[in-house]
Amino acid sequence: MTSPQRSSFDQRVSAVVACIPHGRLCTYGQVADWIGAYGCARQVGWALRRLSLPSRIPWQRVVNAQGRISMSLSREGSDWMQRELLIAEGIPVALDGRLPLKRFLWVPDEGQIARMGQLLRAL
DNA sequence: TAGGTGACGGACC
DNA sequence: CGGTCCGCCACCT
Numbered sequence: 001m002t003s004p005q006r007s008s009f010d011q012r013v014s015a016v017v018a019c020i021p022h023g024r025l026c027t028y029g030q031v032a033d034w035i036g037a038y039g040c041a042r043q044v045g046w047a048l049r050r051l052s053l054p055s056r057i058p059w060q061r062v063v064n065a066q067g068r069i070s071m072s073l074s075r076e077g078s079d080w081m082q083r084e085l086l087i088a089e090g091i092p093v094a095l096d097g098r099l100p101l102k103r104f105l106w107v108p109d110e111g112q113i114a115r116m117g118q119l120l121r122a123l
Numbered sequence: 124t125a126g127g128t129g130a131c132g133g134a135c136c
Numbered sequence: 137c138g139g140t141c142c143g144c145c146a147c148c149t
Contacts, residue, residue, distance in 0.1 A: 028131055039144065045130035046146060062130080070130040079130075 008123070009037070013047040015119045020061040023089045024106035025099070027065045034108075034116055045070070053078060060085040067101035069093065 012035040020026050028041035037043065048059045060082040064070050069086075071079045083093045093099045108116070 029133095032131090039132085041131040042129075042145060043131090047130095049130055059130090064130075065132055072130065074128090075130060082130085 009035075009043065010047045010050060011123050012037075012120055013044055014051075014057050015123060016116050017048070017057050017059060017062060019108070019112065019116050019119070020058055020106055022058070023091065023104065025061050025063055025086075025091065025101060025104045026106050027101075028062060029065055031062060034113070035120065041065075049075075053081070060089075061106075063099065063101065065101075067099060069097035069099065071097045 013031060016031055016034045017026075028044040031044045032038060032040045044062070048062060051057060051059055069079055069082050079097070083097065086093050086099065091099055091104055
């Protein structure tokens with residue numbers, strides 16, 4: 001069953017991920033920080049895993065801090081789907097999932113951080 | 124209940 | 137670079 005706690009966490013993740021600009025990337029760790037869950041990058045991955053695809057949430061813009069799409073058989077193809085979506089946004093992704101994270105990493109300025117804060121408080 | 128597994132990340136070698 | 141270890145914590149046997 002879905003606990004209210006998990007549901008809230010998922011909503012927070014979706015709210016901030018929705019703020020990532022087209023053609024930009026961020027990491028699971030960044031998302032965790034933004035929702036006030038420092039160190040909980042792993043749970044962010046679980047939250048995105050729960051999204052029903054296709055989704056209006058730009059989940060494909062979240063990659064790991066090593067600069068690669070997390071490839072895993074358990075994702076049943078969503079990893080390859082992520083690769084296609086990112087390529088469609090102009091981000092080159094190698095077959096093994098490697099991508100130029102440095103060049104496309106989104107580092108929100110204070111205004112954008114504040115904006116995300118507002119969205120979170122509105123939940 | 125206990126133990127194994129991950130869409131993680133950082134430290135180390 | 138790559139590989140290993142460990143802390144983390146929700147999930148799933």
